[in-house]
Amino acid sequence: MTIAYDWLALGAAACWAVTGLISAPQSRHLGAFAFTRWRMGLVFLALAPVAWLSGGLQQLSLVQLGILVLSGLVGIFIGDTALFASMNRLGPRRTGVLFATHAFFSAVLGFLFLDERMGAQALVGGVLIVAGVMTAIAWGARKDESHAFESLQGHWPTGVALGLLAALCQAGGSFIAKPVMAAGVDPMAAMVVRVGVTCLAHLLLLWSGVGLARAQGTMTPRVLGLVLLSGAIGMGLGMSLILLALRHGEVGMVGILSSVSPVLVLPLLWLTMGRAPARGAWWGAAMTVGGTVLVLLRSHS
Template sequence: MLLLPVAAAVGASLGWASGIVLAQQPARRLGAFEFTRIQLTACAALVSLLSAGLGYWSAIPWHHWPSFLLSAVFGILAGNLAMIECLRRGGPRRTELLLALRGPVVALMAYLWFGETLNLWDVAGGLIVISGIWLSVQFSGPETSRSDRVSGSLGIVVLLGLFAVVSQGFGFLVVKPAMAEGMPPLAVSAVRLLGAAFLISIIGLWPAEAFRPGEKLTPSLLGRTILPGFIGYVVSSSLLLYAFANFHAGLAAVLGSLSPVLVLPILWVREGRAPAPRAVFGAVAAIVGTAIIVLT
């Protein structure tokens, strides 16, 4: 029955779009470092328990530990810190649009790293994604919602988003050989999250001003911090894995990349302000470009 995997892939996109909207306020209040530390610690514990319950730890090829370490440092720790700071400065719509660059960036990195071929459609799709994101991110006007207002330089927001995309793409590709040996995706997530949570906890012991929370942590703020991480790391990732296992991988990837579009109605409902036409056009162009890349 195709309805369930299709619904799972769209549900994954909806989860990521919802999670990034929910994450903006606690991330601004706590700061990128403290917000990321709490999310990584909580989600690493949860995913590790799930992996243990499913018996996945025995399936981990530990001779790939250098790849796991690099993936944790760059793909999870550095990538998430950059993504959360991008969210704090640029808002959820711009962050989701910039993250849509993962398709062309990972395709280019796979071509340079593994020799995976890029055809004309791949290049065309990448250019469409980049063009749509540039049009949507570059221009803003008085119709911009509260969540979309830029704090500081727009150039810094774009650089943070690009760094997050490259880091996360590298983190995925570096563990590809381990996954090719049959390592379960949930076990990959557990190892990466545990490594990143351990590293950020050690770094947090350094009494630097940048590592201090922006305000005192309360039970309410703690819950609002963990919730979007649970939605993204556990719920959405599991839904997309189910879709990949039971549906055409290319179509599942497209349906799982709808978050730049789905974040627009979520912000509309939350703030009562319709999205600007440029925002809609840029988001749709990003999805069209992604579809061209994965389906050709």
């Protein structure tokens, strides 16, 4: 049973890899706050009627609702906004290595508060995955690369801090939601609550007159379509897979497996930029694949 949820976490990683490339230009165009606000709003409008008609929302208790609200504020409102603010400064590849540290944060939270323990094979596999992701991203670019995805914009230390904040919030949001998802809550209903509170928080920020919340570029039909596509794949599908994985999967292991998305980004960047990644990227990818195989084949006692 657990292996099935491992694959769900890997599926979420694939969704996030695709949305990273779709989202980067749109986030730079609109700004992190406006992009996240539009993205969450479109996802909420699409999923809320489905969750209501299916009865999942009505079955939530007040306690479960409160936990999901807190999870959404930490994991999506703060986490996603910080992620795209980091991406605007560092690009999707560099942001990927920072965001991949959510695997470490997830493992620590699971160990300290949920008494999660990994067997030797799973531990070796997890270390290989994290090391592979770091290797692939840190040494995955050519020195003469000039593509917009590789350009630095603004104050890069701020981008690093935002990327680490996004990783910590992603781990924290999953950790907070774990008890509710383990109780068998409908993932669609959980997603709607988390996204809905994020929309409300972004709107309150905009209405308060905070300058950062305003859009930096104009919304066009093309940008709107790409924002919707990003939300459908990354939030509608990807985050639902994570929530489903958390029903029976350990927070730490789900975090580790979902952290492989930066490695999955590499072949997509190859297609986008027309150049193969550097040798370090392939070494990192090989380590990640090996670690993933160890985790998926681990024995469960």
